[in-house]
Amino acid sequence: MKIAFHAPLKSPDHPVPSGDRQLARALLQALRAGGHDVSVASRFRSFDGAGNAARQARLAELGARIAQRLVARYRRTADRPDIWFTYHVYHKAPDWLGPAVTRALGIPYVLAEASIADKRRDGAWASGHAAALAAVRSADAVICLNPADVAGVRRVRGNLDATDVMPPFLDVDAFRQCALPAPRPAGAHARVQMIAVAMMRQRAKLASYRVLAAALARVRYAAWELTIVGDGPARAEVEAAFAGLGAHRVHFAGAMSSAEVAAELGRSDLFVWPAVDEAFGMAFIEAQACGLPVVGGNAGGVAAVVDDGRTGLLVAAGDADAFAAAAERMLRDAPLRLQMGREARAYVRSRHDLPAAAARLDAVLRRVAAARAANASAAAVAT
Secondary structure (H helix, E strand, O other): OOOEEOOOOOOOOOOOOOOHHHHHHHHHHHHHHHHOOEEOOOOOOOOOOOOHHHHHHHHHHHHHHHHHHHHHHHHHHOOOOOEEEEEEEOOOOOOOOOOHHHHHHHHOEEEEEEEOOOOHOOOOHHHHHHHHHHHHHHHHEEOOOHHHHHHHHHHHOOOOOOEEEOOEEHHHHHHOOOOOOOOOOOOOHEEEEEEOOOOOOOOOOHHHHHHHHHHHHHHHOOOOOEEOOOOOOOHHHHHHHHHHHHOOOEEEEEEHHHHHHHHHHOOOOOEEEEEOOOOHHHHHHHHHHHHEEEEOOOOHHHHHHHOOOOEEEEOOOOOHHHHHHHHHHHOOOOOHHHHHHHHHHHHHHHHHHOOOOHHHOOOHHHHHHHHHHHHHHHHHHOO
């Protein structure tokens, strides 16, 4: 089938790396692996992070004009899609294109990762909240990648409506082929190599970095080093948080490509990330794909991508004492790290790999296409 793909929060080719961009790319790859002809319908970004009503109104107006142009183009060319697929809709990034285009063309509308925040019903993002609700209600199917979103989506749509749950995923083989361990410096084998991978932004990311620094300051086991992969506008604050731990222990590697991240993971022993206000964290999946056990904060959907007690240890998000205790346990117990690393690789392969995701997506698309065709036939008979 021909699929029109749209990511209103962040286009797959957006220049700034993030988990959203990564998963948008993974969805494109999975849809194509399922045999579908997929094109990015628009790179229009509806995101407003400041709660600016005037900006939101302008974005809604611009989105309406883009939707009209798309409908006109699809009607006069052979590019008309069979299905519209939107990734990640919520109050700060509503979908102003998909509902309008699919209504005009009479084609199915599929959403992946829709989040409903009832506290945003009124206030700075009220219009975006209303638009996100309307998109969720109008969709032929909603695919929840984060288990934390399921209850809200089903409440909006009704428990009997099509709401699918699918784990986030990546192409494990393509990622792991870059994760070949490089030789470590002489003497480095005595130190446990920890790694954290995250952008350096204000609010949640910075809070996670500060929890990590506070936790490591409490760890009594001395033979460790930490490599931090990431960059961003909060880098100075992040560096300040770790300043007391010593430059000989904490290394700032900066931003890296996916291949470089995989290689760095391949050189490491333990992935650590407090995950304050994290949706689920693609970095957890990447780390486990490379055979790393993890210590993480149990926030959002993290428990859906880390098997606590089997592939890593999860603690209450934001609890530096609990994080320190979990990290200390992993640092001191090499056999446990090795066992959890083996389990992590098998876990990601069985649950979060591309082929399974492609099959799940294909099944959803075929189901909604068949249902739409059946409804059209029934309507034709009735008239």
